[in-house]
Amino acid sequence: MRSAVVGQWYRDLAMGARFTFTGGREGWVRAVLTAFGVGLGVALLLLTAALPSVLSGRDAREAARQDRGIGYLQNNAESKPTDRSLLIADTDTEYRYQEIRGRLVEPEGADAPLPPGVAEFPAPGEMVVSPALAELLGSDDGRLLRERLPYRTVGTIGQDGLIGSGDLTYYAGAEGLAERLDGSVVARIDRFGSSTDQPEQEVDPVLLLLTLVVFVVLLTPVAVFIATAVRFGGERRDRRLAALRLVGSDSRMTRRIAAGEALAGSVLGLLFGTGFFLLGREVAASVEVFGVSVFPSDLNPSPSLALLVALAVPAAAVLVTLVALRGVVIEPLGVVRTARPARRRLWWRLLLPLGGLALLYPMLGQGSENGEFNEYLVTGGVVLLLCGITALLPWIVEAFVARLGAGALSWQLAVRRLQLSSGSAARMVNGIAVAVAGAIALQMLFAGVEGRFTESTGKDTSRARLELVLPQDGSIGAVGEKLRRAKGVAATAALSTTQVSATAKDPERWLGVTVGDCAALRELARIPSCRDGDVFVVPDPADPATASLATAGRTVYFDPSYSGEEPRAETAWKLPAGTRKATGRADSLRPGTSGLLLTRGALPAKSGSDLSSTVYVRTDPAVPDALDEVRNAAVAIDPLIRTWEWESTQQAEQFTDIRTGLLVGATAVLVLIGASLLVSQLEQLRERRKLLSALVAFGTRRRTLGLSVLWQTAIPITLGLALALAVGLTLGAVLVRMTSADVAVDWASVLSMTGIGAGVVVLVTALSMPPLVRMMRPEGLRTE
Template sequence: MGIRFAFAGGREGWVRALLTAVGVGLGVALLLLTTALPNALSVRDDREAARRDFTYSGKVIPKSDDTLLIADAGTTFRDKEVRGRELEPEGPRAPLAPGLTRFPAPGEMMVSPALKELLASDGGKLLRERLKDRIVGTIGESGLIGSAELAFYRGAEGLVDRGINTGRIDRIDRYGEPITSEESTDPVLLLLILVVFVVLLMPVAVFIAAAVRFGGERRDRRLAALRLVGADSRSTRRIAAGEALAGSVLGLVFGTVFFLLGRELAGSVEVYDISVFPSYLNPSPALALLVSLAVPAAAVLVTLFALRGVVIEPLGVVRTAKPARRRLWWRLLLPLAGLGMLAPMIGQGRGGGDFNQYLVVGGVILLLVGVTALLPWIVESAVGRLGGGGVAWQLAVRRLQLSSGTAARMVNGIAVAVAGAIALQMLFAGVDGDYAEETGYDTRLAQMQVSVTNGTLLGQAAGNLRDTEGVRQVYAYSEGYLGDRRKDPLNTTEVTVADCASLRTLATLPSCRDGDVFAVPGGEYDAADDATAKVAKPGRTLYLDPGCAEGCAGSAEAPWVVPSDLKQGKPRTGPTGGKRGGFMITPGAVPDAFAPALRGELYLNLDDSVPDVRDLVRNAAAEIDPLSTPMEWQSVKEADRFAAIRTGLFVGATCVLALIGASLLVSQLEQLRERKKLLSALVAFGTRRRTLSLSVLWQTAIPIALGLLLSVVVGLTLGTVLLRMTGTSVRVDWPSVLSMTGVGAAVVLVVTLLSLPPLLRLMRPDGLRTE
């Protein structure tokens, strides 16, 4: 009978079932998305592993008919990474990269669909100047990790002459070479992952529980009518459960449709530089089955739980009388139990091994569920003490006093989301220092570094970069190593070639003019064995880049005699934060054989007022050497895994906020629909529309203010406990707390404003018409 009421009970029945299905469906869609995330991440990792080429193993594979020369030609365009490779097959059986159907010839390029679209757009003009090769095809999905990834392969020739195994050029005979890693998982990172998942999924569960109670007051009045025609109290509860079951099953259907639509949409969306192909988002069958069983079961249980304190009699529902005051004691047990589960792990930190995942998940869930248990009591207690005011205020307060539970349910999801977000922000801010380190780069001296491969004329490169718009100063260095033997040297030290102004940024020199040579002992490279002092003997023969691998341009192991007029210098902290020692030579004292074997490093001071100055530098560097590696300097570098978890939190929070907004809007519309006759009666009696609109705003503002206040308290408590668990000093990140609270309030405000047009349509006297 309950299922029949849901679908065949007239307009009221199916409208309520539809609203319930939409609310539940939004939650189910996000749950299905969550169950699909592990598979999506696994597929991304598999795709990345399948196309892995550089292993940095230090071994050089001998040339054969199944080898491929590959060069890293990646670049950056406006803070977006562009993965690039130059390919030169050395035989007919050379391995083909995943996603390619053939090798591009020199001057040809195969690009990802996203890069092709960018290059064809007006915004890609600067990148077109850098990637001038003719596009002859696109990279297939199997060769990309995301739909929005920017990537290209282009043909090359003569790579062997540039030097194999230099970190930029390598020879491979297959793709997907595994990289062994013994890195253990950090317990604090595992804790972050666990808390992120719980915090993101709890609001979804709360919204699903609230959605199955849409239209509760009208449902109870229908049940009273059933009592009048002979149904007993147990039958009415079973009928109510059947009605909720019908709405939740329809919600599963809607959720599946929403998920499939979102899955297709995901292929064209990039969030925080993360993109996926729709085929990645395949939910785990076991988890999808769990969702399909848990949601209807939860709908039935929530309905029966909601009816536990409602007396349904043949002549009405005893909810209209003064209800019994909510009890506080059992509501406090939930957060206290959560704290009790987390307490044993306080002070554990990293040294105590992994955190107990069951205690972590259970404790965080109980604390957040405590928000949903405490909020109805707080709202009831607060609105019961509110007194007189304007007409709009009195209408709002009286409505809240009559149905404080409904108001609390509307904002429960927001309260849980904000509480969890505050706790996570505190935890991230507290441990941030453990995963970020000072790079030591002097960002006042330079903001970019350009590395050029061996054989590039550094003076000409520096001149080209100086002529680039937005470049104020260029510090150019040629770098290499000198050893005391051609092969297997006993002592090796650094050698740096630069003009006097550039050398003074690396060392304290007595005097300097072109043609001088300096020995600078005490650098970081030879701090242990003091190699510079051992080999810096006038008249001694040293050799450049001893034991250089294949392809060092023929100038490797070039002899060099330490001059008799050798000067001494003292190392100082250089632009990159370290102390560089060894030999420092001005250009006038450099043998011709040195130039092709030294690699170039150029540090650039930029004028940030010039638009796209960094991309202008990258274009100039590409003209000098297509394999140059322009790099932006940062004073602080964040650990990759920590940054990935933070990105995952932002992506998940964006999805949850979208769900919160949509579900709140559906809930608000359902509440207004139930009050249609009441609103029409007030308008018929002469109440101004502005007054009614303001009263609706107050009805939303009061519960959300109380909910956000509770969220701050619970969030700070949970954040403090989590910080104590990680052994980190407790520090409240107030800007994050206020921003999270503001985001929650903004979502509610936007939803309320969107519900005003339907409210104005409902405020018409003809709403009193009935049959």
């Protein structure tokens, strides 16, 4: 008995599958449209399944090329060269807001370690570069960068030495680095790669919440689109099932046949999706989104996740089809749905968003201090709230269009069509409404917690844009003068710092010393009058000892020595009688400056060996690429000058990474939204091709039909976006309160996201106009 039931199920499912591929041209078109829509969603799901592989590959290559903090050699400036030692200098730079990783290398022995991805060391004056950097240097946009990297390219860095296909990296040959070895900028190493496992950092629960919500919000529209795609051609399918009832099949058999059609379409969609994914995998190397690039070999979906996608998509297709048929009575003489449908009920549709709120409610006010969030409750709550849109929107569309009255002919055609098939119209905009609601909620969540992960740097970018740190053997006077004459420079402030002690041996009290010309010192303190040779003291309220140590006539010592060390030549210096007090500026270029301020003429001749020198540059906004012009000038002076761009605020790296991942994922989902909406629009037009042709044959103007199609799109999308706005604001407010942050709505961002959703629909509608014109020809009345 059981085998007979299984056999009957198999035969019915197989019959449905045959209908998918043997229904003539109409059947194939319907199958291809369904497979295309499902395939787009499957491709994005496979991309998501490949994320663990992408992240692990990037992290492994980043760790393999590490040359900082990997052993004792680089930490000892007095280390000796060996057959396995390599001198390496950090020359990272930035070009038009793109980070470039640079290293100068000088092997000291035959067995010096090669950097990952490099076949042989470049000679002095030569360099090996990443493919992306080679492309940039060869383009017109790379003119300024070519001036900064005056090396001859002799090779390419392989994939093992790059974190992504768009990575900008170079290794240049150098000589004489041993004389500048400091264990910081210039290091001596004997291998590449992390030497020890880094301790796992504890992740802030709010960051985990952000990551979880990002994944849920980005993947939920994908699931909605797949569910919509498997229902393409639903009206024709129901009429075909009615014909089967006429020849003797019962209602259960027809549902199994419909399930077989959905199963076959979803399997075909899996094949399409795999093809889309493999195609996208091959072109991934040439694509960079928000500074993130990957290698095709990294895009390997996790086998378990790929299997889950392969099983979940067909199962969901069958489930959606069976649920959709529950509201349709298929009889031998037709489909009851062609009559006026029963009004949709509201009560059960409200259970989804209310259930979502109920799951999220226990975590309100939890924040970072009260433990981690329950990932299952978060996922379930967000999914229920977003899926509540798909349940509420059909009811809202039906209730709204039922009350619409008379108007222009195009309006009447659109309204009547919506009154007869409001469910199809709602399904078309379900995905975009879910995506917009999720985007609004995420924007509110990011805005609400941004202050937690953003801190002020205390730097005034109107005072300086670049900070150039000189090597210890650099001449601050010469460098400052050359930079002052560089293109794009409006003003410079060259400052050096060191310390003096109260005693020559084993000192216990210290005093900070800042050296610069009068103009540079005025960037730190309020000095009434100044000339070369003057000395000033800025008291430190938090350290009363400063006043007693910085007294005119007091002897202090530069470069004191300690017991057990080799003897040093301490430099004694007596503070001149003309030492004057100065007041630190509230907007000092270096906040917290105190101690002695010396003009260069007052600095003892033998005390300059231990100075740390920095040049602050204020750029000219009228000069294009002023920042890069200054960087070029600095490299021309000394390649080891480190350049830092000032920012008024800085964000936690993990928070920035999550936001970047959101932007990349949102871009992929937006492409899916547009493509899926276009397929859905074309499918609906194809379903109404004969009707459109008949209306044209009876004299209806094409302009009227075109406007009716626009109204049929505009009304549901307006209702969908209004619902998305309400659900998005509600979900966003709940998520923000879960982090114990204050709820605030940035209406400009919220409305811009809503506008982006509407813009996608407008673009899709515009792209569907040419097919609409072709479908309105009288030839559309032909049939087989």
